[in-house]
């Protein structure tokens with residue numbers, strides 16, 4: 779298994795100012811945005827990318843003011859396959875130093891999240907077969923087979939906006955970037 783660096787999610791104070799800087803100066807585009815969970819008080823998360831094959835390379839959650847003292851929510855690595863995600867889940871479950879293990883289905887990604895020994899949040903994920911508007915957060919059971927998770931993903935997300943085969947999403951990104 780190889781871990782490929784994918785993205786970081788940061789807490790920010792001034793969302794508009796950060797977006798202007800990252801888009802206008804650094805050349806990112808907003809790939810999605812929305813409330814982290816349902817409800818009026820939910821903080822917004824905004825996803826940025828300039829890659830055809832990463833839904834986001836950086837994301838901002840507008841919670842820093844009275845929120846956590848770090849700017850970083852989590853770092854994320856992409857692996858090749860569902861079995862890699864399961865293997866990583868097994869490894870962290872076997873480690874006495876990992877805490878807070880969560881299996882999260884983002885619709886477009888199947889993830890395991892955990893805290894490292896210093897409680898930095900880490901995500902290891904593989905692409906799911908579909909793209910879907912983000913953010914999406916649904917638990918999945920680490921005992922599930924790929925087939926079961928595939929079915930859960932289709933059942934839970936097929937009626938969400940922009941649900942489509944992942945390859946169509948990547949093709950569209952390439953077209954938008956004139957490639």
Ligand SMILES: [Fe+2]
Pocket residue numbers: 785787852854901
């Ligand atoms: Fe993530």
